[in-house]
Amino acid sequence: MLNLKLIGSVLEQQIRFNDNKSLFYDRGKSALGPSPRTLCWLLEYRARMIKVLERIFADGLLNHFTNKLAEQGIRHFIQVNQFMQFTSKDKLELAGLYKDQFMRIWSLLKNEGAGEEVVQQFFHKHYQQLRTFLIQTNGEELFKKYTMDPHLFWVPCEQYSANLQVAWLGLDVEHLDPPVLDLGCGPKANLVRFLRGKKIEAYGMDREVEELENQPFLRRMGWMEASFEKDQWGTIISHLAFSNHFTHHHLKSDGEPEAYAQKYMELLMALKPGGSFFYAPSVPFIESFVDQLPQYFVRRTRVTGTQQMTQITRLY
Template sequence: MLNAASVYGVLENQFELNRNRSLFFRKADGGPVLELSRQTLRMLTEQTDEVAAYLNDGLATGAYTRLVQHVAAKTLARFMEADQFLSFAPDDRVRLVGLYDLFLMQLHRALSRPDLREEASLRRLAAEHYVRLSRFLIESNGEEAVRTFAASPKLTAVPCAEYSSRFQFEMMDLEAADLIEPILDLGCGQHANLVHALRSQGMEAYGMDRSADDAPYLLRGEWLEAAFPLNRWGTILSHMAFSNHAVHHFLRSDGKHEAYVRKYMEILRSLKVGGKFIYTPGIPFLEELVRQNPAFAIQIQRSSSMAERLKEAEGKDGLGRMYTACIRRMI
């Protein structure tokens, strides 16, 4: 008997099979390296009537909508797991749900026709779906962002690491007593280690990240889509987050240059008078925008004590240009 647990189990197996495979690499025959798993194919070819009944029932009860949304959300998570610099606007997320709705409906129709439910036909439908997914990535993030994915069948991940609160305190040379509340950690990571550390000291601290856990003081979303109201924050912190993404986009010819400039200024205006935006690494070309603005004062910490120790331990000067920037709102 096919039920939700078995269907979601097959989907999890399917995601694991294609983990770290590139949507953009093509085999000698022109086909994708992503494929339907044996478990998926067995379910579709050996439990045809049960799958059709499950989908029909889901269309009537709303379970189908939840299924499509789950698969789309899982796909976005895998995209961002492979490359932290990929980002998706709300409209992109809606469109991806539509792509999976299209694919599942194609499979649903194929199961009702003996000539279309053979493995070869199902594989062809899947290949067409993977082509649509690759186009979706190009249209949502630009060709330059995904160009390297075509070089190899296996992805080289650009992961996003989470750091301990102690590490972040030392890298940004923070002193809790100097932080003005309320505090926002921009790009706090899923577990929001720095936010939890600040709150454990009785401070009013919040976090924002697209993968943040569920908590009343954590805001889940993309910072380019988020609103930063005037005079809202006493301190905004961002360790290896906003600045890394801003630099990434400015190095791309099709990057979101203007969007990051606008968001940077919006973040600064969201500070209370006397409030600070503290981030590492610094972003010289954005700091130049505010250097002559009397509303803000720039303080550069050329190299944190932690960065100095890392350089000494590694015997390299690759971190020599790293610094922490502190932008204070003056008026």
């Protein structure tokens, strides 16, 4: 475990060194690279780092460590921009990329002639591979703004109080049809905990929520990977989550609006007869289609001067 802690501490300070710097900046020399401390460890403590890496390899810890590193990387990408989406397959691919990098740095360190310039080249190639990974998983358009400034352009996902969500969506809490699913409930699942405190059978799903044995009502998963069975939910709620991302993909030239439209219809069919899907913002480009289907009733309510929420009820 000491070996993992050492590698972990080196990686942590390296991440902090490049924190808030854009991977995609192309209008000057990139500020991304190894920190002075990383260079010190790799060049001045070369023999020790070789032994640490070889111990990790021998103990069979590399896969475990790179999987954890991939989880942290995905989490950081999402924190930078909430519209980034990654599947389980993407996470495995990123873990494989990190695994290859550990093997390459070990090989580099064993070459006594490899100095600072070689290490700089290693990191330059590593960040190129990360850029390629992000474009392959999320398309090029999302990152256009990141090419213009050496610093990150943040689009974080906010967490809202239960009371604000109830008010924004106009929920009649005492008369919600159970079971209730909060889709994109957020890491703290504020609304789910609020509803369960009122003895309402409520569940939460979010790619950032923590799954614990004493909280089986929370599921860590993205909605695009989840399956929703027909007649499964009495109420589905999604505040500034699913429909926000749907609109993003609808407007994005290299987005996946068809996949979101299919998932949207899957969610509507997952409602029990009489159940409702409450969400904001509204998505009129598909609601106009749903409004023509006899089994659904669409109601939109203006929340602010520019924003509306939607309630879709399955009639039968």
